[in-house]
Amino acid sequence: xxxxxxxxxxxxxxxxxxxxxxxxxxxxxxxxxxxxxxxxxxxxxxxxxxxxxxxxxxxxxxxxxxxxxxxxxxxxxxxxxxxxxxxxxxxxxxxxxxxxxxxxxxxxxxxxxxxxxxxxxxx
Amino acid sequence: xxxxxxxxxxxxxxxxxxxxxxxxxxxxxxxxxxxxxxxxxxxxxxxxxxxxxxxxxxxxxxxxxxxxxxxxxxxxxxxxxxxxxxxxxxxxxxxxxxxxxxxxxxxxxxxxxxxxxxxxxx
Numbered sequence: 001x002x003x004x005x006x007x008x009x010x011x012x013x014x015x016x017x018x019x020x021x022x023x024x025x026x027x028x029x030x031x032x033x034x035x036x037x038x039x040x041x042x043x044x045x046x047x048x049x050x051x052x053x054x055x056x057x058x059x060x061x062x063x064x065x066x067x068x069x070x071x072x073x074x075x076x077x078x079x080x081x082x083x084x085x086x087x088x089x090x091x092x093x094x095x096x097x098x099x100x101x102x103x104x105x106x107x108x109x110x111x112x113x114x115x116x117x118x119x120x121x122x123x
Numbered sequence: 124x125x126x127x128x129x130x131x132x133x134x135x136x137x138x139x140x141x142x143x144x145x146x147x148x149x150x151x152x153x154x155x156x157x158x159x160x161x162x163x164x165x166x167x168x169x170x171x172x173x174x175x176x177x178x179x180x181x182x183x184x185x186x187x188x189x190x191x192x193x194x195x196x197x198x199x200x201x202x203x204x205x206x207x208x209x210x211x212x213x214x215x216x217x218x219x220x221x222x223x224x225x226x227x228x229x230x231x232x233x234x235x236x237x238x239x240x241x242x243x244x245x
Contacts, residue, residue, distance in 0.1 A: 048202050055206035063208055072208040073216075073241050077192055082199035087163045089192035091171035093179055094243075100188070118188055120209075120243045 009062045009069075012123055016096060020070055020119030028055060028061045029104035029115050042080040042111040051078045073118040081112055088114045095121065136185075136215030136242050144177045145238050149221040158195040158234040167191050170238070178240065188241040196233050203237055213244040 014020075036054050055076040062072050077088060092101065098121035106113045152170050156162075174189045194201055205216055221236040 027245070042200065044200055047200065048204075051202045051204040052206075055204040059206040059208055071210070071214070071243055072244075073188065074206045075190055075203065075239065076206075077201065077203045077237075079194065079201040080199040082197055084197045084199050085158060085163065086192065086194040086201075087162050088168055088190070088192045089164070089167035089171055090188060091168075091175045092186070092188045093175050094186040094188070101188075112154040114191065114192075120186055120188075120245075123245055 009089055014067075014121055015122075017104070018068055019098075020067055020100050020121075022100055024065065025062065025102045026104060028065075029058060029102065029117060030106075032058050032061060033104060033106040033113055034090065037078075037106055037108060037111070037113055038107070040111065042078075043108055047078055047080075047111070051076050054113070054115065058117060062117060062119075067119065069122045071120045071122060073120070075116045075118075077114045080114055081107070081110055088116075090116065091094075092118070102108075136213065136244075138217050140181065140216070141178070141217045141240050141242075142219065143149055145174060145217070145219045145240065146221075148174050148177065149219070149236055150239060153221065153234070153236060156234070158193075163193050167193055170236070174238065178242075183242075185242040188243075189242075190236040190239045192235075194237075196234045196235055198206065201235070201237070203239070205239065205241075207241070209243060214242060216241050 040050060055074050058074045059072060101116060101118045103116040170191050173190045175187055178187045218239045222232050
């Protein structure tokens with residue numbers, strides 16, 4: 001099967017208005033996390049479904065921004081609050097001009113959530 | 124039947140190669156380590172940077188994102204989900220939970236590490 005490739009536009013940089021800007025994305029993350037997790041409690045059975053719902057909702061909202069030639073990656077980590085220590089970190093090998101990442105943390109009494117969104121430009 | 128994918132073989136996402144690198148890095152950096160609040164940021168830095176360097180040595184035309192979650196083991200649950208809008212043929216993701224439960228491994232581990240590697244082709 002032939003691999004489909006996106007057509008070349010020979011543009012190596014998005015225009016300013018089409019750039020993946022962190023601020024609107026951060027607000028989207030904050031809105032989705034607050035909306036979906038405000039009343040939520042940690043349940044071993046239901047939380048996987050909830051996590052997936054949050055990730056899909058964030059991805060859909062980011063798609064609505066219609067950033068052309070951007071690939072989107074959303075990672076959501078939800079854990080139970082039991083006084084344990086936890087650290088989330090990431091390193092990326094990409095083009096610093098065009099690619100960005102944004103992350104947001106949400107806490108309530110029984111759970112914590114770290115959502116990270118990455119935008120990668122396709123040349 | 125013409126198989127065009129052979130021309131892109133070097134750019135194919137290979138879970139096995141990534142797994143080898145990830146297991147190697149985690150085993151060498153986290154072996155016999157106990158969870159320590161002050162040291163964890165440095166460990167995460169080291170893990171992510173070493174993994175990224177090793178991935179780049181594969182010399183494939185991929186941009187990589189390495190994400191690491193280090194959590195103290197005290198019975199709490201953790202869930203990770205990734206949702207991606209990309210080219211499903213060429214791009215890939217690999218997640219690994221360390222340590223793998225081995226019955227012969229008698230040392231009780233005090234931390235969990237979840238390493239996720241995303242590869243986006245350019």
